[in-house]
Amino acid sequence: MNKNKVIIYDVSLRDGSHAISHQLTKEQISKYAQASEKANLYAIEVGHGNGIAASSLLVGQSKLSDEAMLRTAKENLENTKLGIHIIPGFATINNDLKKAINIGVDIFRVASHCTEADTTQRHIEFIRNSGKEVYGLLMSSHMTTPDILLEEAIKMQTYGAESIIILDSAGSYLPHDIQERITLLSQNLKVPVGFHGHNNLGLAIANSLIALDSGAKIIDASIKGFGAGAGNTQLEVLVGLLTKYDYETNIDLYSVLDLASLADKLLLKEAITISPLSVVSGLSKVFSGFSKHIQRISTKYDVDARDVFFELGRQKVIAGQEDKIIDVAIKLSKQKGH
């Protein structure tokens, strides 16, 4: 029997950075990389939660430099590929991409907000011309219509992206949203389509399965769900679940379960759960990465973090606009008469 091949792309050491305020250590990276080799993972993504060159006061400063994180990972990988997340507007070709190529990064995932694909053109072209594997990522893909999403995906494909991933950055998609978008994209693109889920409304696994059934070939997942906010599609659960379906991940079940046990001790300060605030992130459709910042600032200004989330959602803020949190918190605080 020929099963459908699926690439499970592990974002734990990138999206998970959000969960620990970007404080990954060399020990965590090297041990996780070694264990991911053992589990025969296709690729692991490593870095700051918002990708290379994102360490900043805006979204949080990394403990280690990008270079230290990537070198540590690379030294411990052989068959499993090393990937990075790149957002033009944070990272530049001269400063960051050339460095990453030298370090030996294998997969470059160039991301933009779902309607701004043309900011990725030069970065995608540069990577493609360097002979490396390049994906195009459309972040917060829930913030536009399926038709526009397709147009933007086609732009990235034209620039040279070899796969297109749509991200459910706020974990706000309902199953039929995924079905509609993945079907549309996989029917109209020449390159494989992938899905990156978040679990704010408890649907990450279900949505990932629906994405596969709708034609997706790549699923992003995180060990123990280790990711921003309510976390991502839980990797070991997905691998286990897919043994019940016609999908082949090439991942050894016991090794990936061992990886989850290791991650428990190695990575997770606390279990990734759907916190009340994550539910609000999903409902307000604001990027999960905002959670920790909103919590801190809301406490400082004595306002309800849920109100801050909903107001930011109303203003349609996007990832990278974390500086709006303080503005909104001050306004809400004034309304309260502080």
Added chain:
Amino acid sequence: MQKLKVCILGTGNIGTDLLIKILRSKYLECTLFVGRNLNSKGMSKALSLGVPLSDKGIDAIIENPDYCDLVFDATSASSHFDHAPVLENLGKIAIDMTPAKIGSFSVPSVNIKDSLKHTNLNMITCGGQASIPMAYAISQVINDIKYIEVVSTISSKSAGPGTRINIDEYIETTQKALSDFSKCDNVKTIINLNPALPSIDMHTTIYIQTDNPDMKVVEASVDVMLKKTREYVPEYDIIVGPEYDNGIIVLTVRVRGMGDYLPKFAGNLDIINCAAIAVAEEFAKNRNTDS
């Protein structure tokens, strides 16, 4: 008083908006509006305003060297590399609106007097024009700045193809200028494009890492700079801060444009034009006192 004669090279959004601002100026007169295509939107607008036109590009200035003393170059960085030496040879002052970075960086509220000593001035970027006045004002009163970060968000509609393709140059140029003006080597710039409708105003947040600042002194310095900048960008407002929290001074600026040729939300395009006009007017005033 004799107005300073200026030409505009480039008839896109920036060039056309500059034209409208010049027509209102007491100190400047646009003697030639130069592009490549007489049918462009900008050209039609200029024609309707009765401004002399040419479609000969830089040749229009070479052939008529007496038409102007100052040229706004609103073409592209690669074109400005060609134009700069030509304008220099003709003895024209060049105000470069592109990210070519050949000339000296100019931020009117910070270094307008110094700008008059140069013949080629670069107007940096929108984020640079929005953030540098504040970063400079704070750097004047704080000695131990460890790090400066500038985050700008502009509306998608205000970001044309040039801005999008040059997003790396935007970062590099803004960082370079920020570093030069604040004398801080450790700087970072981030830019976001937000597609929300109705379009959002430009926002720029400045983070400055420093220990124990005297916030009264910081506020006073920022206040003086705010007034100076508002002289040429009337809707340049501080909407957050300066606040000091966790070792960091935070300040957010909102920039709304004047709504001339470009919509008001495009404060990012307006601020760079307002800055360029302020510098050109200073040249005009200075020349009048000299003569």
